[in-house]
Amino acid sequence: MQGDHLVRWYRNLISGFGGDPDSFDSPSVGEDCLYLNIWTPQPEAAGSLPVMVWIHGGSNKSGWSYEPNYHGEKLAGRGVVVVSIAYRLGVFGFFPHPELEMSNFGLLDQMEALRWIKRNIRFFGGDPDNVTVFGESAGADDIGSLIVSPMSRGLFHRAVHQSGGSGVLITASKADVAALGSALGTKLGQNGSLAALRSTSADEVLAATDSVFADYYFEPLIDGHSLLEPPLASLARADIAPIDLVIGSNKNEWLMYLDGSSGDAGLAQWLADNGNGNTTLLLAMAGERRAPLNALDRLASANDFACPSLALADAVNRAGGRARAYYFSRQRDGERGESMGAYHGAEIPYIFDSHDSWLPTNSSDRELTETMGRFWTEFAGSGVPHAEWPVFSLDDFEVQQFDSPSRIVRHPDADLCAILMPQVAWSDSE
Secondary structure: OOHHHHHHHHHHHHOOOOOOOOHHOOHHHHOOOEEEEEEEHEEEEEEEEEEEEEEEEEEOHHHHHHOOOHHHHHHHOOEEEEEEEEOOOOHOOOOOOOOOOOOHHHHHHHHHHHHHHHHHHHOEEEEEEEEEEEEEOOOHHHHHHHOHHHHHOOOEEEEEEOOOHHHHHHOOHHHHHHHHHHHHHOOOOOOOHHHHHOOOOOHHHHHHHHOOOOOOOOOOOOOOOOOOOOOHHHHOOOOOOOEEEEEEEOOOOHHHHHHOOHHHHHHHHHHHHHHHOOOOOOOHOOOOOOOHHHHHHHHHHHHHHHHHHHHHHHHHOOOEEEEEEEOOOOOOOOOHHHHOOOOOOOOOOHHHHHOOOOOOOOOOHHHHHHHHHOOOOOOHHOOOOOOOOOOOOOOOOOOEOOOOOOOOEEEHHHHHHHOOOOOOOOOOOO
């Protein structure tokens, strides 16, 4: 069950590149939704192939496992078993209510899918002892929760975390927002009890959600069950399972969401809310000569995506794992490509080799598709995506930049992170 949030996202993106937004169809929705899709190149491989499990994004309130960019046949053709999973969304998947002991049902769905894969994937040629979870946006943030949750230990061995980050900043508990669960019942004209809500149709619940949860982001909560404490507390102690990790974000994560008319006012408001009193320094780092919109994109993308992701990479290393970080900066050719930048989700078609017809795609994009598809599947196989891609270190902040050409660089936001996330120790000397 979900609204049209992601359908509108796709149609806006298609319009941004000059395509026909009506070419994107809405899926049918319902509560009978917990399934998975499997692509396998060699079902007779008898449990020997690496397994890659895709967790889709969509703000944890929308999205589905078979979106056009997520079809796994080409990725599986590289010698891996690809699985995409569904999980409950919105209030159906992340629902705080005072009568409920738990709240992160969507996260529990993901764990159950991983248990099913552990039991059954060998019948499709997959190795249950070599499972990589990979996901983008809210899917990546959920992977961050899986990394710190004691309930998911042993269910996967590697992770690829694409354009998430803010999930490591979760601090809210179920009790903090449980009143919203009662308010939903009141909105539906009932007494707010769980029993009353369960007697209401899913369509009615979904319709009421838009007003009651209008400004709410459906992230996992600290419920004492699937999440025991804020993720940053676990990361500070490196109290997580040692895994192999590839993690990164895109250059222009926020650009497509910013109102071009906000200009200086929007930048000033963001600095007041997030600048930690360092307005002058942050503006200088973002580029004083940049347009306000570009400066805001740079700062917000670092704050919400890059810096939390790099903090997670460091924690994985301290826990005994191996984390490698990337920075995706490839933008499509032409004026429309320049206006969109390396937008949120731009890396996905390169990994799945699922470039839409409305995306300008040239030989450089095809070359980058080959590179990223190979790196992702080699990582799933061995934990090492490429011999020249270094393990992330706070000593040098070296990351793999994906562009034309791709190369190893110092992360462009390295110096911003110490200001934007002062609660994280960004060097051994601090």
